[in-house]
Amino acid sequence: xxxxxxxRHRSNGARPSRDYLTIEGVTKAFGDTKSLVGVDLRxxxxxxxxxxxxxxxxxxxxxxxxxxxxxxxxxxxNMPSGEIDLTAHLPSDVRASGLHFVHQExxxxxxxxxxxxxxxxxxxxxxxxxxxxxxxxxxxxxxxLERFGVDAEPETLMLDLAPAAxxxxxxxxxxxxxxxSRDRILILDEPTATLEAADVRMLxxxxxxxAAAGQxxxxxxHHLDEVMNLADRATVFRDGRxxxxxxxxxxxxxxxxxxxxxxxxxxxxxxxxxxGDENPVLRASGLCGNCVDGVDLSVYAGEIVxxxxxxxxxxxxxxxxxxxxxxxxxxxxxxxxxxxxxGAPHLAIAAGLAYIPADRxxxxxxxxxxxxxxxxxxxxxxxxxxxxLSRRAERAEASRxLERFGVxxxxxxxxxxxxxxxxxQKVIVARWLRRTPRILxxxxxxxxxxxxxxxxxxxxxxxAVDEGAGVLxxxxxxxxxxxxxxxxxxxxxxxITHELDGSSTSADDVxxxxxxxxxxxA
Amino acid sequence: xxxxxxxxxxxDAEKRLSPRAVHSRGGEPGSSKVKKGRLAEVxxxxxxxxxxxxxxxxxxxxxxxxxxxxxTDNLRIVxxxxxxxxxxxxxxxxxxxxxxxxxxPGATTGITAVFAATTVQSSGSIMVAILAAVGxxxxxxxxxxxxITKARINSVIATLGMTLVISGVVQWKTGGSTIVTGxxxxxxxxxxxxxxxxxxxxxxxxxxxxxxxxxxxxxxYGRRLYAVGANRAxxxxxxxxxxxxxxxxxxxxxxxxxxxxxxxLARTGTGNPAAGPAYILPAYAAVFLGASAIxxxxxxxxxxxxxxxxxxxxxxxxxxxxxxxYVNSLVNGAALIGGVGIANALARRRGRTLxxx
Numbered sequence: 030x031x032x033x034x035x036x037r038h039r040s041n042g043a044r045p046s047r048d049y050l051t052i053e054g055v056t057k058a059f060g061d062t063k064s065l066v067g068v069d070l071r072x073x074x075x076x077x078x079x080x081x082x083x084x085x086x087x088x089x090x091x092x093x094x095x096x097x098x099x100x101x102x103x104x105x106x107n108m109p110s111g112e113i114d115l116t117a118h119l120p121s122d123v124r125a126s127g128l129h130f131v132h133q134e135x136x137x138x139x140x141x142x143x144x145x146x147x148x149x150x151x152x153x154x155x156x157x158x159x160x161x162x163x164x165x166x167x168x169x170x171x172x173x174l175e176r177f178g179v180d181a182e183p184e185t186l187m188l189d190l191a192p193a194a195x196x197x198x199x200x201x202x203x204x205x206x207x208x209x210s211r212d213r214i215l216i217l218d219e220p221t222a223t224l225e226a227a228d229v230r231m232l233x234x235x236x237x238x239x240a241a242a243g244q245x246x247x248x249x250x251h252h253l254d255e256v257m258n259l260a261d262r263a264t265v266f267r268d269g270r271x272x273x274x275x276x277x278x279x280x281x282x283x284x285x286x287x288x289x290x291x292x293x294x295x296x297x298x299x300x301x302x303x304x305g306d307e308n309p310v311l312r313a314s315g316l317c318g319n320c321v322d323g324v325d326l327s328v329y330a331g332e333i334v335x336x337x338x339x340x341x342x343x344x345x346x347x348x349x350x351x352x353x354x355x356x357x358x359x360x361x362x363x364x365x366x367x368x369x370x371x372g373a374p375h376l377a378i379a380a381g382l383a384y385i386p387a388d389r390x391x392x393x394x395x396x397x398x399x400x401x402x403x404x405x406x407x408x409x410x411x412x413x414x415x416x417x418l419s420r421r422a423e424r425a426e427a428s429r430x431l432e433r434f435g436v437x438x439x440x441x442x443x444x445x446x447x448x449x450x451x452x453x454q455k456v457i458v459a460r461w462l463r464r465t466p467r468i469l470x471x472x473x474x475x476x477x478x479x480x481x482x483x484x485x486x487x488x489x490x491x492x493a494v495d496e497g498a499g500v501l502x503x504x505x506x507x508x509x510x511x512x513x514x515x516x517x518x519x520x521x522x523x524x525i526t527h528e529l530d531g532s533s534t535s536a537d538d539v540x541x542x543x544x545x546x547x548x549x550x551a
Numbered sequence: 552x553x554x555x556x557x558x559x560x561x562x563d564a565e566k567r568l569s570p571r572a573v574h575s576r577g578g579e580p581g582s583s584k585v586k587k588g589r590l591a592e593v594x595x596x597x598x599x600x601x602x603x604x605x606x607x608x609x610x611x612x613x614x615x616x617x618x619x620x621x622x623t624d625n626l627r628i629v630x631x632x633x634x635x636x637x638x639x640x641x642x643x644x645x646x647x648x649x650x651x652x653x654x655x656p657g658a659t660t661g662i663t664a665v666f667a668a669t670t671v672q673s674s675g676s677i678m679v680a681i682l683a684a685v686g687x688x689x690x691x692x693x694x695x696x697x698x699i700t701k702a703r704i705n706s707v708i709a710t711l712g713m714t715l716v717i718s719g720v721v722q723w724k725t726g727g728s729t730i731v732t733g734x735x736x737x738x739x740x741x742x743x744x745x746x747x748x749x750x751x752x753x754x755x756x757x758x759x760x761x762x763x764x765x766x767x768x769x770x771x772y773g774r775r776l777y778a779v780g781a782n783r784a785x786x787x788x789x790x791x792x793x794x795x796x797x798x799x800x801x802x803x804x805x806x807x808x809x810x811x812x813x814x815x816l817a818r819t820g821t822g823n824p825a826a827g828p829a830y831i832l833p834a835y836a837a838v839f840l841g842a843s844a845i846x847x848x849x850x851x852x853x854x855x856x857x858x859x860x861x862x863x864x865x866x867x868x869x870x871x872x873x874x875x876x877y878v879n880s881l882v883n884g885a886a887l888i889g890g891v892g893i894a895n896a897l898a899r900r901r902g903r904t905l906x907x908x
Contacts, residue, residue: 281692354787379790380792392782392784393785398777398778409774410771416769418774
């Protein structure tokens with residue numbers, strides 16, 4: 030079944046057969062919200078096992094239970110070393126259990142050196158006052174760095190490392206003491222979330238090596254291509270339950286995505302943008318400042334324009350400058366022919382612009398406010414009555430919106446932070462669509478969102494576009510740009526170098542143009 | 552910058568309702584699960600109210616306070632005393648809604664009381680005294696607001712520094728002595744009288760609570776203020792002018808302190824420079840305790856009102872029961888710590904941590 034194309038598969042062709050690690054009947058509720066309802070997971074020794082699911086499917090909750098961050102309401106973990114009761118599994122037990130974690134949010138100390146970061150893990154449980162011998166420490170660190178192929182010095186500060194090197198180093202930190210041992214279980218929670226394609230390849234090569242050496246790997250991911258590329262088996266969670274487990278030879282994108290979403294996915298295509306003699310909705314000319322070096326662009330009603338580029342090429346800065354949250358040295362922007370005063374978001378909003386930030390946790394939601402308050406913040410004037418804001422009118426509209434946008438929530442009064450990431454993003458988009466904006470500025474709008482919510486979001490944005498809005502967007506996913514955009518503008522060092530027709534452009538074209546070192550004139 | 556808002560965690564992403572708890576108005580109505588959740592919510596919201604009533608009943612029945620506590624006179628004294636604390640608590644609360652701290656209201660109330668006293672001494676007009684007090688309060692607010700929004704000094708440091716500056720000004724103005732002469736009897740009578748058997752001072756407090764609560768929960772301004780307090784970055788991206796909003800909270804706070812200063816003067820009949828500053832920590836205790844009541848998890852006026860009443864009854868009852876005066880400090884300190892503890896626990900249960908450093 031696995032031809033010898035992959036070195037990871039042991040030469041005798043033996044597929045992992047007996048269960049090395051068995052997780053059974055894990056249940057966990059947060060208040061009334063059931064995050065996990067009796068899920069099982071069986072992993073064989075030396076296997077790379079992917080854990081898949083939408084946001085809110087419960088996979089991160091399971092990882093956190095295994096890490097002892099949460100205690101399960103029920104469930105057990107069976108390993109050769111014995112049975113662990115997950116209802117009383119604490120972080121302090123994890124080290125002894127042989128489980129090793131690399132979490133989604135890098136748990137590094139950015140202002141400490143590489144050597145110090147590696148040392149901290151090793152030191153756990155030792156005499157805190159024991160002195161550290163610098164030369165020995167550095168020597169050991171250098172050896173570890175070499176073994177894991179990280180290009181850094183022991184004195185390098187963690188914050189100066191590239192994200193991929195940081196992730197690799199965290200794995201190194203986890204495995205450093207006995208990377209030759211064969212009974213390790215390595216659990217990675219979305220290890221590629223912050224990595225670029227080349228770094229992902231490096232990481233995957235490393236993971237394959239570890240698995241070939243007999244380590245067992247469980248990894249959580251959103252990206253189907255990664256799973257198909259790397260995993261021996263994949264278990265899918267949906268709504269806190271097992272949706273199914275597929276073997277490598279059963280992997281297809283549609284099979285996996287149907288398990289994740291529970292239904293076949295709607296496909297979305299760009300609507301034909303209205304162009305030609307008509308005036309653009311948004312016209313920007315001569316924009317200069319912070320990474321942007323002389324950009325002219327127009328967005329017409331009913332079209333989606335994508336901005337593609339590497340970090341620092343100016344594509345995200347451009348969006349922020351047009352919206353007025355980043356400063357410009359020069360340039361003019363007009364909306365429907367009217368000049369826009371730059372540098373003031375409230376004026377941009379008044380002119381019909383809407384901006385959806387990439388980091389919805391930090392910049393998008395108001396975590397302590399309810400759904401209806403989150404939805405209403407840019408359209409409060411609608412509920413103004415003679416005697417204050419009308420809560421009833423606000424709630425009625427919020428209920429309608431939740432239904433229309435397919436937001437899964439218990440009530441409009443629920444806190445927005447109780448929602449999954451995908452649903453939070455729907456709330457943020459819904460907030461703006463209430464105002465029927467002329468221009469939507471979308472910064473990586475589907476980052477970290479599962480494919481079900483992604484398809485819902487695009488359906489909504491497409492509706493707005495059909496009603497005559499223009500969209501200017503960036504995305505970290507070239508596939509998405511190629512699929513949804515009518516036009517794609519490729520940026521290099523602050524200038525537009527290519528303009529592509531979305532209908533005839535593939536993701537590979539976009540990726541290639543983004544990375545092409547010396548841009549050819551468009 | 553010290554953030555008063557609970558920190559968002561990625562963990563929240565995994566905690567959502569199952570799709571079966573449909574989004575339309577309450578899911579399956581009448582299911583016991585829903586009812587239970589709602590009951591627990593109501594119990595949480597009114598726990599402090601119930602506790603306050605229990606305390607009232609307790610001191611009513613306690614042999615050592617049975618005679619002195621439940622008298623009209625005593626309850627009026629409590630109400631009038633707590634009116635000043637309520638004003639100062641609300642002055643603390645408003646900037647907190649917008650996500651910044653204000654430690655000046657105690658000192659500001661002190662300085663406005665002193666200015667009201669000297670103004671009324673020289674002019675003889677109560678109206679002028681009120682204007683002077685509110686004017687001084689507003690001036691403090693303007694300085695606080697400028698320090699925080701223009702000079703971008705951390706609000707804790709700015710307002711603590713201002714507290715010292717204000718106490719210096721008061722020393723300079725009074726020489727540290729209490730102003731006892733020349734307070735018109737009209738003002739003192741207002742402080743001692745009652746309308747519809749409720750002390751006038753308490754009426755002022757109730758009226759203020761009504762106005763501020765309406766402003767915070769039923770106006771566009773209030774809603775925007777909560778948004779700024781919940782997430783400044785997001786507030787900016789929805790077009791809110793954070794600096795203006797934060798600045799305005801210090802103006803409101805200052806003006807409320809001006810009124811509080813006049814109440815203090817009317818209540819005591821003297822311009823005592825030491826009287827105001829003593830209120831600041833009890834005010835914080837009330838605001839934190841208040842955040843666990845009525846609309847738990849959010850700074851709110853009626854929760855604060857409840858907490859002020861709670862503290863008033865507790866302190867008064869203990870005093871009547873023969874407790875030493877230092878017990879009041881113990882109570883207020885415990886209430887402050889307990890209030891923050893409860894606020895933390897509430898935030899944790901929602902999967903977040905309240906960042907208080």
